[in-house]
Structure formats: C-alpha cells, structure tokens
Amino acid sequence: MNQLQLFLPCAAGVEERLAEECLLITDQQPGTLKTTRGGVLVQASWRDVMLLNLHSRLAQRVLVQLSNVEYRSDQDIYENASEVAWEIWFTPKQSFKIEITAQHSPVKSLNYSALLVKDAICDRFRHKSGVRPNVETRWPDARVYVHLSATHQTLYMDTSGEALFKRGWRTDKGDAPLKETLAAAMIAASGWDGETPLYDPCCGSGTIAIEAAQIACNIAPGGQRQFGFEKLLPYQSHVWSAIKSEAKAAESKAVVPIFGSDVAHRMVDFAMRNAERAGVGDVVQLRGGDALQRLPPCDKPGILLLNPPYGERIEAAGFAGTASGARTRRGGRESAWLDPTADPVQQNDSAGDAASMDSFFRQLSTHWKTHYMGWTAWVLTPDLKLPGRMRFKESRRVPMWNGPIECRMFRFEISAMPDKNAKLPEV
Ligand SMILES: C[S@@+](CC[C@H](N)C(=O)[O-])C[C@H]1O[C@@H](n2cnc3c(N)ncnc32)[C@H](O)[C@@H]1O
Structure with a gap:
C-alpha cells in the first residue's frame, strides 16, 4: 500500500x-x-x-x-x-x-x-x-x-465516502450556499496569509468566514466526519487514531479576527450555529446588516472576500431600516459597524431584476470607495461584466467554476473616490 x-x-x-x-x-x-x-x-x-x-x-x-x-x-x-x-x-x-x-x-x-x-x-x-x-x-x-x-x-x-465538501459542520444553510471546497479555493486564490483581517459582508451561512477561521486555527477540515476508508480492508484504526491526534495537537489560536455579516438575520443565525459546530465560534464575528451600510469591522485594512447575490439564484436585498435593527452575536443591538450617512437602498421586488442588481453593485462600490480605502476586495461572480457594473478595474481575474457555472474571481484594489471639489494641481 x-x-x-x-x-x-x-x-x-x-x-x-x-x-x-x-x-x-x-x-x-x-x-x-x-x-x-x-x-x-x-x-x-x-x-x-x-x-x-x-x-x-x-x-x-x-x-x-x-x-x-x-x-x-x-x-x-x-x-x-x-x-x-x-x-x-x-x-x-x-x-x-x-x-x-x-x-x-x-x-x-x-x-x-x-x-x-x-x-x-x-x-x-x-x-x-x-x-x-x-x-x-x-x-x-x-x-x-x-x-x-x-x-x-x-x-x-x-476512500472518501461522502464528498469532502461535506465537512460535517454545515447543517444550516441558505438558498445559495457555497460549497466548502469552493470557499476554500477562493481563500487560496486570494493568497490570504491568515494574518490580515478577512470580512465577508454577504456571508450567508458563513462558509467563507468559517473556512478561513479553521485555516487560521489550523483545524483539519475533515476532523469532524467519517470517511469511506474506515470501512475498507486496509484500514487500521490505531494508525488513523494517531493521525487524528496529531492533527488535533497541531491546532492553534487565530492571530487575526475574521468577520461576516448578512442582511438576512436568519442567515446570520445559521452562520453562528455553523461556526460553533466548526469549532470557530470564538474566532468568527458575525452580525446582521446591509453590505451597503456596514462600516469596516476593524481599523486595519484587510480583504473583503465574498460571493455576492446574483440574479439567477438569489437577489440582493436590504435597506437602511433593516440593518439598523441588526442583532449582534451576543443578541444586543449593533450600530458600531453601520454607516449612518448611507442612502437607503431600495428593496428589490422582482427576483434577479437586472436594473436593481446594477444599482446594488454600483452602490456597493461607492460604499467601498467611501469607507474601505486600502482594503482589497475579491468577488466571485458568474457575471463577467461585474467590474464595469461596479465602475472598478480589476487588478486580477481568476477563472473558477461553481459546479456547472463559469465564474470569475475579480480582485479590486479599493482607493478613495476622486473628490469632485478638489482643485487640479497647477502645472
Ligand atoms: C450567494 S449568497 C452567499 C452564500 C454564502 N457564501 C454561503 O456560503 O452561504 C448571497 C448572500 O447575500 C445576502 N445579501 C443579499 N443582499 C444583501 C445586502 N444588501 N447586504 C448583505 N447581504 C446581502 C443574501 O442574504 C445571501 O445570504
């Protein structure tokens, strides 16, 4: 063997x-x-x-x-x-x-x-x-x-049995959950070093943030599940137990905070329960709230990593009033992450309505350019025209497939919006 x-x-x-x-x-x-x-x-x-x-x-x-x-x-x-x-x-x-x-x-x-x-x-x-x-x-x-x-x-x-994306912790999921393997591929493609803050502002069931937190804590993705090889003849339980004990002993503490938020409070609850089950309930900070209003969750610029809503499977949602009622992990009201000056966003009536998706992404990029200066955003999307919609020029594009759907991961370096009132330098 x-x-x-x-x-x-x-x-x-x-x-x-x-x-x-x-x-x-x-x-x-x-x-x-x-x-x-x-x-x-x-x-x-x-x-x-x-x-x-x-x-x-x-x-x-x-x-x-x-x-x-x-x-x-x-x-x-x-x-x-x-x-x-x-x-x-x-x-x-x-x-x-x-x-x-x-x-x-x-x-x-x-x-x-x-x-x-x-x-x-x-x-x-x-x-x-x-x-x-x-x-x-x-x-x-x-x-x-x-x-x-x-x-x-x-x-x-x-030798795997159930597919490996089934880590055993995501029993609560939303309408368009990302496979854990794809979330991990996004993190790998972003080159995230485990030392820079990471924030998913459309976190859904929390897959990206939870995968990142497990990486930060060196928690083995398969530590909570069983595998097909355990029923095969070459299997030796003492060897397997030793391998699992080694992995457990190598777990460490995260050195950086990891954040997630979602406009749907039901999803935030799911994400919290998933994070607890994944052993990273203390590492991931999850909140409710509209991505168009959330201020950076920490002082140090980090990376935004997300697969935002897109028409076919899930529409953009949210408006100012909802987010201000967001509940924190501890159940209290949360306002520290909110931008009180943000324009209310119109809620979408029709699923996947192209005009409202356009408006969502335009407002998202304005919000980022206003408040997330110095951050880098990585966005996974099947919409190959997203950079144009967001008035961004991507600094990288990585092809990736979400099942049968061809996607791109776009990297945007966020710098401030040009100040219209600023005087041009004299020549
Ligand atoms: C494609 S899903 C993300 C799935 C997630 N990665 C997961 O693994 O579950 C998009 C998410 O964006 C959320 N969303 C839609 N509009 C939003 C907004 N304005 N602000 C924040 N989240 C929003 C939806 O509730 C949904 O959970």
Whole structure:
C-alpha cells in the first residue's frame, strides 16, 4: 500500500492549488504529482490517503486508481473489471455501489456499463468465495468509481465516502450556499496569509468566514466526519487514531479576527450555529446588516472576500431600516459597524431584476470607495461584466467554476473616490 496511484478530483480552475496543497499534506516532491483538467494525480501511500482525506480543503474526494486500460466493447468493460483484485478492498459481506462518469465515450448506455462492472465484481467474489456482495445505493460500505473516456476505462476505489465538501459542520444553510471546497479555493486564490483581517459582508451561512477561521486555527477540515476508508480492508484504526491526534495537537489560536455579516438575520443565525459546530465560534464575528451600510469591522485594512447575490439564484436585498435593527452575536443591538450617512437602498421586488442588481453593485462600490480605502476586495461572480457594473478595474481575474457555472474571481484594489471639489494641481 505504499505505491498507490491516487486521483483527487476538484472544481475546474482549482487544479494548480490542489497540487500545491497535496504536496504540503503528503510532504512529497513535485515530480510525484501531475495535474489534469478537473483533478490531480499523485503517487502516494495508504497513510497519505488518510492524510489527504483529513486535510485537503480543495479535493472533492480521494480515489485510488486500480486500473486504466483500453476498451472497445461491453465485453472489454466486463473483463477489465473482472481482473481487478476487489477482494483486497472489501469483503463479499459488505455492500457496494458503482458511480460512473464518461467523456466522449462511445457506449450507448452508461447505466448498462455500470451494470457490467457490477456483475464483474459480483462474479469475481462468487468465484473466489462462493458469496456475492450486495449493491446498496444509499449507504454503501464501498464505492467504486468508473470513468469511460473515448478509449480508456479507469476503475477507482473511493476512500472518501461522502464528498469532502461535506465537512460535517454545515447543517444550516441558505438558498445559495457555497460549497466548502469552493470557499476554500477562493481563500487560496486570494493568497490570504491568515494574518490580515478577512470580512465577508454577504456571508450567508458563513462558509467563507468559517473556512478561513479553521485555516487560521489550523483545524483539519475533515476532523469532524467519517470517511469511506474506515470501512475498507486496509484500514487500521490505531494508525488513523494517531493521525487524528496529531492533527488535533497541531491546532492553534487565530492571530487575526475574521468577520461576516448578512442582511438576512436568519442567515446570520445559521452562520453562528455553523461556526460553533466548526469549532470557530470564538474566532468568527458575525452580525446582521446591509453590505451597503456596514462600516469596516476593524481599523486595519484587510480583504473583503465574498460571493455576492446574483440574479439567477438569489437577489440582493436590504435597506437602511433593516440593518439598523441588526442583532449582534451576543443578541444586543449593533450600530458600531453601520454607516449612518448611507442612502437607503431600495428593496428589490422582482427576483434577479437586472436594473436593481446594477444599482446594488454600483452602490456597493461607492460604499467601498467611501469607507474601505486600502482594503482589497475579491468577488466571485458568474457575471463577467461585474467590474464595469461596479465602475472598478480589476487588478486580477481568476477563472473558477461553481459546479456547472463559469465564474470569475475579480480582485479590486479599493482607493478613495476622486473628490469632485478638489482643485487640479497647477502645472
Ligand atoms: C450567494 S449568497 C452567499 C452564500 C454564502 N457564501 C454561503 O456560503 O452561504 C448571497 C448572500 O447575500 C445576502 N445579501 C443579499 N443582499 C444583501 C445586502 N444588501 N447586504 C448583505 N447581504 C446581502 C443574501 O442574504 C445571501 O445570504
């Protein structure tokens, strides 16, 4: 189990960062690793499998590649799957499930191909032990992944179980929650150093702020969940316990405050509960309030990191009166973060109304230019015209995919608005 070929899928656009993360977690040399579209291939040990599951913030799952061979027919698909030593990974008394994906594959039915692999696995177990394992689609003990390209069939044993973005702490979420893996990718892309204040003024269920707080405290993202490898045959509970204890012992205190706020008080409550569950209830400071009114939460300029509302999934909301009634973490009324001079913002009546979204973003940039001088904003959005809408020129744009939605992360350096009354320098 010391020379396994692993594949770690991730969101498109995140591959290079995942590769860097893998090197850090497994302490390997760059030559052992290769990035492909949508993931990273790495040669590693069984111990690395556990470390990657526990510590990766960017991978969707950790798969062990068991075979990668050409196929031309259904018969090939069956025979290739029959040749893999499944009995090393699970017993016929355990249940399993097949997940199949394809790209440019000539097969007519993916369901049928999955059935062929399932039959091959069951037949192999029956020949070897006289017993066939059962298929269980909801809570299988083992998950087999099959990928069919135009020419090759690749078979993987999954070691993660539930996808890794499910960290175990976000039981409360809103209408458009960001996957934890994508929030982590945003933080990585921003180059946040853990020492600069970080603020998400549209924090929803708190994903970005909570991920950042866990990073700041060196809390392993997978510390609160279980993994598929715990049910597989190579699993040794004492090794896993030691790895988890090491991770726990390495936790530290955050050196910088992390802030989040949202116009919807229900979301702020969700975020608070999520932060408590994630072990960072004391690190993240969460408040209610309109992003168009919130003043910087601290004196030192930091980074604003957010995926703001956008038409298709969630509309911008808020107006002056709501925010002034915002409740703090401690349940009291909060006014220190509010800009009392801000113009009331009109509430949107129609979801995704383009004109009101335009107006929201224009007011947001005016607010930032007035009050957030010296801050850097990183905004994830599917709206490629956002810089124009905000009258900002981005200093960086990073392509990123939110599931099937192509997005950009724009970086804006916030400087003050030009003073219209200022005299031009004499020449
Ligand atoms: C796309 S969601 C952000 C999701 C969040 N990252 C999460 O993981 O849950 C946008 C959020 O912006 C909030 N929002 C809308 N208008 C706002 C405003 N004017 N001020 C502050 N938050 C606002 C919504 O309530 C929503 O929670």
